[in-house]
Amino acid sequence: MRQGPLAGRYPAVAAMVLMALLPYLALSGALESVTPIITEQLHTSAQTMSLGSGFANAAYAVGTVLAVALAQHYPQRRMLVIYAVILLIGSILAAAAPSVGVFIAGRILQGLCTSLLLIAAVPPLALGYPLSKLKTTAMIMNMVIFGAVAAGPAIGGLQAQADAWRPLFWIVAGVAATALVLAILTFEDAPPADPESPRDPLALILATVGCVAAFFGAAQLTSHAFLDPIAIVPLIGGLAVIVLLVVYQATAKNPLLTIRSMLTSTIPVAGIVLALLAAAASVSATALTAAAMTDEYGPLHLGLLYLPELGGAVLTAFALGHVITRRSIHYLPLAGMVFLAAGILVFRIEVPAGEAQTLIASFLTGIGLGATVAPALFAAGFALRATNLQRVFAIVELLRAVAAFMIAPVFAHFATNVSGGFDRGVGLALWIGFVLAVLGGVVPVLLYIFGGARTEAPDVERFLAGEDAAYYSPPLLARLRNLPGRGRPLTQGAD
DSSP states (O other), X not given: OOBOTTTTOHHHHHHHHHHHHHHHHHHHHHHHHHHHHHHHHTTOOHHHHXXXXXXXXXXXXXXXXXXXXXXXXXXXXXXXXXXXXXXXXXXXXHHHOSSHHHHHHHHHHHHHHHHHHHHHHHHHHHHSSOHHHHHHHHHHHHIIIIIHHHHHHHHHHHHHHTTOOHHHHHHHHHHHHHHHHHHHHTOBOOOOSOTTSOOOHHHHHHHHHHHHHHHHHHHGGGTSOTTSHHHHHHHHHHHHHHHHHHHHHHHOSSOSSOOHHHHTBHHHHHHHHHHHHHHHHHHIIIIIHHHHTTTTSOHHHHHHHTTHHHHHHHHHHHHHHHHTTSGGGXXXXXXXXXXXXXXXXXXXXXXXXXXXXXXXXXXXHHHHHHTTHHHHHHHHHHTSOGGGHHHHHHHHHHHHHIIIIIHHHHHHHHHHHSTTOHHHHHHHHHHHHHHHHHHHHHHHHHHHHHHTOOXXXXXXXXXXXXXXXXXXXXXXXXXXXXXXXXXXXXXXXXX
């Protein structure tokens, strides 16, 4: 087997994953501050920039499904190197873009390859090393996905303060180049996951059509009314196609995504519901509250006010590493929803928020986001076999991307057009976010109760060995349907 000089070295492989995911995720948080500068220098409009962001986010969502499809039939590490090459190309195109069309093309490639790399690289990093490394992997994943986004406003504000945007994008291109170098140095010629599995082009078509249409419709809200056909038709139609994709995969004999086993089992459903509601609730607590303060603070000052979110992400990354082998892995997402709801309430005290209020609220929401999505994903994944982890990551990230990236322009449109002014609209959106956060805590608890699920410590060694799930998850609503329990006893771990 051909190998690179750093093959199998955990620090190098972990660094590769870190560098591969940072470019797009960091820019997602930083782009808002520099978008007016890009718009002016590339001689384009806010609507065109919104469409570009929408298509890039749609590419990210589609990439989660495409990554699983390609991994089944092509050598996985060779594909990972190809993804890293395309990510670098996209980053260079975005940084050197002479026109808005080239810029958007670069951003689309960044979005697509980020999710391709996420699904291709993170599960092997989690499963291919001893148990002691799993804790570090969980921390890295939490830090990259949420820490990078949380640091984005401060990074973007610093660049906007200099009235420029290309230096930031060239730095991102340098990070992408580092990811490519590390992908080559850590190369191991791993075989396809399941070359005998049937291909499923329909799943890819449904994912592409649904995501592109839904994000296109949401992006049109920048300059169109919600009920304008150019916005509402693709938005609702795209969501309907995504629902059709879920139904199709749940009923197919040989599905590409592991949906049937997830949607019929208590703990995976609880984890998915919590992750989606957390992603949706957080939208009003970040982008909208920042928009309400743009007239009072400069971009750098405003970005620094939201920097405590990064501190919250760091704390919860360590918390996830601590509880990932313990019974409390089930409780961390619930605690995260409490912090997220508390942060939204602090933001709601006064709109626009003051400095002290923003610092406290952003810290609370940072803890909330860091303690919800990634821990819920691991809790859901542990209820299935390790061989399904890549597909679990794919479906959760697909739905989370739709919940987080697509709801943002809908909330922004609502806040802008509500009677009483933008500040009142932001206040109402915060109440909606608070309700979503409360539901994100209550619904999973009810699912555990009605399903008869126990909060057991995961048998992670058994999981990593591929022998079985880390703990038993009863059928969905088993108690209400009077289904007998079929769980196997597990040794209770440390708590």
